[in-house]
Amino acid sequence: MSQGETTCWTMIHAAAGGNGAERSAFAARYESAVRAYLIARWGRQADAHELEDALQEVFVECFRQGGALSKADSSRSGGFRAFFYGVVRNIALRFESRRARRLARNTGADSMLEQFEGADERLSQVFDRAWAQAIMRRAADIQQERAESLGDDARRRVELLRLRFHDDLPIRDIASRWNADATHIHREYAKARREFRECLLEVMRFHFPESPGEAERECAALLAILA
Numbered sequence: 001m002s003q004g005e006t007t008c009w010t011m012i013h014a015a016a017g018g019n020g021a022e023r024s025a026f027a028a029r030y031e032s033a034v035r036a037y038l039i040a041r042w043g044r045q046a047d048a049h050e051l052e053d054a055l056q057e058v059f060v061e062c063f064r065q066g067g068a069l070s071k072a073d074s075s076r077s078g079g080f081r082a083f084f085y086g087v088v089r090n091i092a093l094r095f096e097s098r099r100a101r102r103l104a105r106n107t108g109a110d111s112m113l114e115q116f117e118g119a120d121e122r123l124s125q126v127f128d129r130a131w132a133q134a135i136m137r138r139a140a141d142i143q144q145e146r147a148e149s150l151g152d153d154a155r156r157r158v159e160l161l162r163l164r165f166h167d168d169l170p171i172r173d174i175a176s177r178w179n180a181d182a183t184h185i186h187r188e189y190a191k192a193r194r195e196f197r198e199c200l201l202e203v204m205r206f207h208f209p210e211s212p213g214e215a216e217r218e219c220a221a222l223l224a225i226l227a
Contacts, residue, residue, distance in 0.1 A: 007205075007206055007207075007209040008080055008206050008207040008208075008209070009072075009074045009080075009209065011025060011026055012026070012069050012072050012080070013069075015062070015063060015069055016062075016063070016067070016069035016070045016072070018063075023059075023063055026059075026062070026069075027059050029134065029138070030084065030131075030134070031055065032130055032133070032134050033084075033088075033127055033130040033131040033134055034055055034058050034088050035051070035055060035130075036126060036127070036129075036130030037085075037088055037092070037123060037126055037127040037130060038051055038054055038055065038088075038092060039051065040123060040126040041092055041123050041126075042092075050095065050099075053095075054091055054092065054095050057091050057094075057095075058087065058088055058091045061087060061090075061091060062087065068087045074210070079207060079208060079214070079218065080207060081128070081131055081207075081218075085124060085127050085128075088127065089123075125225075128225050129225055129226065131222075132222040132223075132225045132226050133226070135200070135203055135204075135222055136200070136222075136226065138203050139196060139199040139200040139202070139203050140158075140161075140196070140199070142199040142202060142203065143158055143161075143195055143196050143199045144158055146195075146199070153188075154195075156188070157188055157189075157191060157192035157195065158192070160174060160185070160188060160189055160192050161189075161192050161193070161196060163177075164189065171185050171186055171189055197219075200219055201215060201216070201219055204216070204218050204219045
């Protein structure tokens with residue numbers, strides 16, 4: 001990647017340094033994974049107000065002076081995904097401790113924290129899946145943006161992927177709907193998938209700019225999560 005090109009780590013360091021645009025970009029990129037994790041962790045126990053408070057506290061913790069992002073390290077094992085998961089988990093624990101203290105004061109009941117013991121593996125999978133979905137959406141957005149500049153055939157391939165994966169239509173049905181030769185649609189489908197993978201690798205290189213091999217491995221891992 002070129003020296004001036006934005007990566008996950010340049011965005012993180014700029015956000016940690018107070019850059020408003022990069023902070024907004026960071027929150028927009030990762031909010032969905034945080035929200036999915038908190039909903040899975042708390043279910044019906046958290047009202048909408050508490051959920052939004054926790055969501056905001058995650059980003060406050062990231063952006064405050066000396067906060068989480070200032071400690072993020074690109075050499076850390078597992079990349080930023082593993083680091084950020086730890087931040088989100090700690091905020092969830094903080095809210096649960098507050099809730100437990102309120103409950104104990106008001107009712108004298110025992111702590112409710114025990115219900116989360118042993119659930120970390122399942123909840124980390126929820127976070128990973130939401131993270132993977134966010135990555136896929138970003139890759140799809142990039143493919144759509146490229147298609148707009150490449151013309152009708154490229155836009156049609158984006159639509160082909162949507163019909164195949166979102167609507168779960170077989171290729172033969174898509175060919176029939178489009179009044180097109182099925183063999184041609186199969187070839188276009190293969191090309192569309194290659195184009196999507198290129199976009200996905202671009203997103204992975206954003207997160208692993210100094211390690212093409214790690215970007216490839218993370219790409220395979222995320223596809224496996226969503227399989």
